[in-house]
Amino acid sequence: ERKRLRLHELQPKVMSSFVRNKLISEVYLPLVGSNFAKQMGVAGEKKRTDLMGLLLLVSPPGYGKTTLLEYVAARLGLVFVKINGPALGHSVRSLDPDEAPNATARQEINKLNLALEMGNNVLLMIDDIQHTHAEFLQKFISLCDAQRKIEGVWRGETKQYDLRGKRFAVCMAGNPYTESGDKFEIPDMLANRADVYNLGEVLQGREELFELSYIENALTSNGVTAPLLTRDPEDVHKLVRMARGEALQADQLAHDYSSVELNELLAVMAKLVRVQQLLSKVNRQYVLSAAQQNAYRTEPPFKLQGSYRNMTKLAEKVLPAMNDAELARLIDDHYQGEAQTLTTGAEENLLKLAELRERMTDEQRARWDDIKRAFVRLTRIGGSDADPAARVMAELSVVADRVGEIARAITAAASEASTRPALESSGDMPPAIDVTPYLQKLDETLLALRELHAARLPIAATPAPAPAPASPDANLISRESYLINGTLIPLLRFMAHRFKSYRAVSDPRIKQAIANLERVQDLTSLVSTLETISVSALSTLTDEQR
Numbered sequence: 001e002r003k004r005l006r007l008h009e010l011q012p013k014v015m016s017s018f019v020r021n022k023l024i025s026e027v028y029l030p031l032v033g034s035n036f037a038k039q040m041g042v043a044g045e046k047k048r049t050d051l052m053g054l055l056l057l058v059s060p061p062g063y064g065k066t067t068l069l070e071y072v073a074a075r076l077g078l079v080f081v082k083i084n085g086p087a088l089g090h091s092v093r094s095l096d097p098d099e100a101p102n103a104t105a106r107q108e109i110n111k112l113n114l115a116l117e118m119g120n121n122v123l124l125m126i127d128d129i130q131h132t133h134a135e136f137l138q139k140f141i142s143l144c145d146a147q148r149k150i151e152g153v154w155r156g157e158t159k160q161y162d163l164r165g166k167r168f169a170v171c172m173a174g175n176p177y178t179e180s181g182d183k184f185e186i187p188d189m190l191a192n193r194a195d196v197y198n199l200g201e202v203l204q205g206r207e208e209l210f211e212l213s214y215i216e217n218a219l220t221s222n223g224v225t226a227p228l229l230t231r232d233p234e235d236v237h238k239l240v241r242m243a244r245g246e247a248l249q250a251d252q253l254a255h256d257y258s259s260v261e262l263n264e265l266l267a268v269m270a271k272l273v274r275v276q277q278l279l280s281k282v283n284r285q286y287v288l289s290a291a292q293q294n295a296y297r298t299e300p301p302f303k304l305q306g307s308y309r310n311m312t313k314l315a316e317k318v319l320p321a322m323n324d325a326e327l328a329r330l331i332d333d334h335y336q337g338e339a340q341t342l343t344t345g346a347e348e349n350l351l352k353l354a355e356l357r358e359r360m361t362d363e364q365r366a367r368w369d370d371i372k373r374a375f376v377r378l379t380r381i382g383g384s385d386a387d388p389a390a391r392v393m394a395e396l397s398v399v400a401d402r403v404g405e406i407a408r409a410i411t412a413a414a415s416e417a418s419t420r421p422a423l424e425s426s427g428d429m430p431p432a433i434d435v436t437p438y439l440q441k442l443d444e445t446l447l448a449l450r451e452l453h454a455a456r457l458p459i460a461a462t463p464a465p466a467p468a469p470a471s472p473d474a475n476l477i478s479r480e481s482y483l484i485n486g487t488l489i490p491l492l493r494f495m496a497h498r499f500k501s502y503r504a505v506s507d508p509r510i511k512q513a514i515a516n517l518e519r520v521q522d523l524t525s526l527v528s529t530l531e532t533i534s535v536s537a538l539s540t541l542t543d544e545q546r
Helices: 022-040 065-076 103-118 134-138 207-217 226-230 233-243 259-290 308-315 324-356 362-380 388-426 436-453 474-499 508-518 523-531 535-545
Strands: 054-058 079-084 122-127 149-154 157-162 168-174 194-198
Touching: 022 054, 022 065, 022 168, 022 194, 022 207, 054 065, 065 079, 065 122, 065 168, 079 103, 103 122, 103 149, 207 233, 207 259, 207 308, 226 233, 233 259, 259 308, 259 324, 308 324, 324 362, 474 508, 508 523
Parallel strands: 054 168, 054 194, 079 122, 122 168
Antiparallel strands: 149 157
């Protein structure tokens, strides 16, 4: 029976590489302990009667969520029942093993019900919940409130488990951002009952401990620093301070280090500090990027990570004799390999990494600027695979914004030209804003646009006005008005004609907008027509089509 239930797997086994660093001792253990006191109670007169709650640990991959909880279970003498979220998948929505789609999912559900059946001295952990379905997580709502009850299935029979007053704790852990960059879904009523801590973000006032934890966790990976684990932990902290440039004497260290060993330790520590500073930047950018809505992005999502796991991989290859160029190549090679898993997103992520490292060449910066502009444009028009009708409205919205900007610039220049003589005579003339460069740029853009579409658009061959003078007077404004009437308006009428052929254009609002565009004759009627095309109409349309 013990073999069938696989009880040997329920004993917590702390990893040999686990380091109880200063961040865990001073920050995480008090937080976890406070939650477990609320879930299981404490000994003595201070024990609470309203036992309830849930511990929810989130972070990007590689920050030791599972390792930390296994260590806590071992120290508290709890049976550690870990449910593997990816083995359940999004298809499991019940606690009935018979409804599991495969043998591995069935085994995980049996293990979960065994934890409920044991009922006492148990830490139940559901790991990687981003791979599970929200309906499955809903089953734990009543277990995490004051009722402490849950419906399970044991040996083919349904059973209600009442865990009030029992030493039973529930913890869930996961990456708050899935591999696609979306947030995982957790029921609101469950999140409301949880104490949520992100191990991948810096807690207020604990920045130094968070940065130090990178180095402490990587000590076992490097042959030079590994012996420090058997020595006074304060030596590690002092060596890090010395590597950062703080003047400390060797006799302040608890261990008697030889000069050769001390020099090697300081050389490696200095390089680990530089690696840690970069990984902290990468981690902050990853969390910031993953938390953004795609519609509000101004650059492609950043998916490279700077976790403890990355620190460990780099630390094991750091040597005391490395120079700066060799360390930079080590980091380059590491992230080149990491980026290969992103396939088509590798280039943009490596360019963003170069920007974070402040090591961009002029060629890389130009390429990065091109990628960002193209990304914003594609996002604005709905992407290459968007619904054609939605793209029609989005493109017209973009054109409306640009024409509005042109109209405002021309109006402002004309207003200044008309009021300037009076202001000059009164002596109240403010410093003039030279808009000539902007109008000349507009001139170049519209001329290029005219040449691009001259073969397809019925643009009259009217001679252009005389060259514009150096100041933004009526002649220059007249030239811009000519170019708009002779280029933009025919182009938009041609676009409207093309849009009519889209089969997906069936909404009457879009048909009316296209018909109005076909009738545009001048700039005034163009602005009036485009003002009727609202973003809210696009949102309503796409919602209805979904």
